[in-house]
Amino acid sequence: MMKQRFTWRILFALIAMAIVIGSVFYTNYLSSKLARIETQTMENWVEAHRTIAKASGETNLNLAVKISSENEDIPIIETNERDSITNNYFNLDSVVVKKDADYLKNKLAQFKKLHAPIILELSTNPLVENKYYYGETRLQKELRYFPIIQLLIVAFFISFIVIAQRSENHNTQNRLWVGMAKETAHQLGTPLSSLAGWSEILKNIPGNETILPEVEKDIERLKLVSDRFAKIGSQPKLERKDVVAQIENMVSYIKKRAGDHIVFSVVATENPLFANISAELFDWVMENLLKNALDAMDGQGALSIYVKRMGHQIIIDITDTGKGIAYRNLKKIFSPGFTTKKRGWGLGLALTKRIIHEYHHGNISIKSSEVGKGTTFRIVLNA
Known part of the structure; x- marks a missing residue:
């Protein structure tokens, strides 16, 4: 295509x-x-x-x-x-x-x-x-400038076509995202309801006391995933939240699953720092970036997050000491379907960009990356 x-x-x-x-x-x-x-x-x-x-x-x-x-x-x-x-x-x-x-x-x-x-x-x-x-004569002068005028008209026409096509592609992509998110949330809803019912039945059966809490954790996790997709499929409500607390909670969650050879650090110039965000979707963004960083480091290294206020903006830098990103891939890293992993759909960073750009009216970019030394992603939010 x-x-x-x-x-x-x-x-x-x-x-x-x-x-x-x-x-x-x-x-x-x-x-x-x-x-x-x-x-x-x-x-x-x-x-x-x-x-x-x-x-x-x-x-x-x-x-x-x-x-x-x-x-x-x-x-x-x-x-x-x-x-x-x-x-x-x-x-x-x-x-x-x-x-x-x-x-x-x-x-x-x-x-x-x-x-x-x-x-x-x-x-x-x-x-x-x-x-x-x-x-x-005046006719001779007008005739000389005619190709320039025609060139400007053609350039305007081409620009109009390109802008219209990009707008149509963007709208088509938006409809695809929304449709996919709504369908995913809908598909998850039925088995989640069933699992919740089975969980209630298991409570009445002796011997399940040790496994039931873990099952309920997984059910809550699935509910969270479903809720995230439901919010992607509609305009989420933004609430004033402490960004530093949200980041620390997500780091704590990821840290338990990262192993002992990853060193985490969160540094904030001010604490708390408030911004209007959708807590569930912002957590999803941080989870995607942190998991990508862990994948890039292969189980050992340092992952640091630096948060600061700059005027009316909050700057969040996520830095890892992983493989880095090749220069030829920098412009494609947020494109849907692009991935350097052997497994995966290549949608994580595309979703991340959409959540920050479309729903939080902020910006996400690669601040710096060097092959073999690591990568820094930068998120900019309106304070």
Whole structure:
């Protein structure tokens, strides 16, 4: 599924690039064609002025005058044989010319870079001639910027599609999480009710006094798991709780199952530290992170938790001295289904991230990790 989606994204991007590149080439072709037309128009315009300048009394000047007056687009500046600007200019803003003394000079410098002048020779001895420098029409300028505008439109369209697709994927993932959590809680409900009934029956049978407390502990544990999934399937209620106490309780629970070669430590700059949390789901987060740390340390090492307040936030750093995480896996570690273990679904850290992000409006990330030395996870909660 991911491979197919990736292929479609590449194909879509290539099509968009092909459209833009094709548009750029076609626009350049049109621009070159328009430039040739403008040059021909200028040559006709100068020829018309030559006809008018050399006309005798009986010459019909209707066509020359018509050609001369029809140029309303191409900006023109006239200079003499010494290349000095005369008082004649065409299709330029006369108001700006009067206000800015350097306007015509600057425009002339621009026109010289664009085209060679078209020369109208009026006399050879002495040499008298006019040079006509010309710029680009508004259509030519708009045509040059058209590929950029089109590129921006395509980029906006691609961005819109990507954002919409991500939003849809996120919503689909949310529905999947909710559906899976509700179904899990529902499936656990029936055997739990049955186990609770059997537990009551066992109480009345002599000889079960030693095993019954352990059975009831496991039933309570299963009820806790079911309750966690039920809260994942709905919006949990956040309550003001002491985060340090919650962490210490979970460390105490994990410590009993970790063995004697793991050294635990919990350090808090303030105690208590309160935040709005769902106690059951926060415990689940800590349990997932602590169990992952134990797995990474293979039964020996140090696991430390450092809690501090920073402004309006509570920072929780969970550090182990385990195997560490390879750099190539850092961006994938919270992705559903990703795991480096031989067994497991790869959902623990994905659930952890969802609980912190979606339900507690906080953040969880890998603060640091080095292969062979250990990993530090950081949780940020709003105080």
